[in-house]
Amino acid sequence: MLTSIPAERAGPAQVLIHYKGQSAVERRYHDFKGPLAVAPVFVQHNRRVAALIQVICLALLVFCLIERQVRRALGPEQTMTGLYPDNRRVRPTGRMIFYHLGELALRIGSVTDPPTVQITRGVQLHLLDLLDTDITRTRWPQT
Numbered sequence: 830m831l832t833s834i835p836a837e838r839a840g841p842a843q844v845l846i847h848y849k850g851q852s853a854v855e856r857r858y859h860d861f862k863g864p865l866a867v868a869p870v871f872v873q874h875n876r877r878v879a880a881l882i883q884v885i886c887l888a889l890l891v892f893c894l895i896e897r898q899v900r901r902a903l904g905p906e907q908t909m910t911g912l913y914p915d916n917r918r919v920r921p922t923g924r925m926i927f928y929h930l931g932e933l934a935l936r937i938g939s940v941t942d943p944p945t946v947q948i949t950r951g952v953q954l955h956l957l958d959l960l961d962t963d964i965t966r967t968r969w970p971q972t
Contacts (some may be wrong), residue, residue, distance in 0.1 A: 895960065896923035902959040911952035921956075929953055 899921050900907045908918040912925045938944035946964040
């Protein structure tokens with residue numbers, strides 16, 4: 830096997846595992862079965878099966894891209910505190926990101942009072958910053 834990884838850093842088995850990306854693939858299958866809560870669904874037509882699979886794959890893509898964006902924004906260390914009650918430093922996962930952002934609430938506004946996002950914990954604001962989301966800007970529907 831040819832690789833740019835020095836032999837003292839990785840043996841042939843580790844190089845093969847890295848090449849195949851098996852851990853990332855297995856983790857995405859876990860996400861597919863876990864946070865996305867894909868369960869048996871019975872549909873009557875093949876095109877509905879295809880449409881359902883497409884929607885699930887798009888959801889998985891968004892899930893993965895959000896996790897990747899947060900990790901890239903954290904920089905080289907890719908760890909943060911506040912995701913768990915004991916405040917240990919961990920790599921954020923898509924599941925933990927959605928868990929914390931899932932508790933955000935949007936207060937409906939009016940013409941004179943714009944809608945606001947109600948943040949209950951500091952980690953929510955940190956995650957929104959890492960996702961480069963400006964919660965002060967709201968978009969009103971075009972009429």
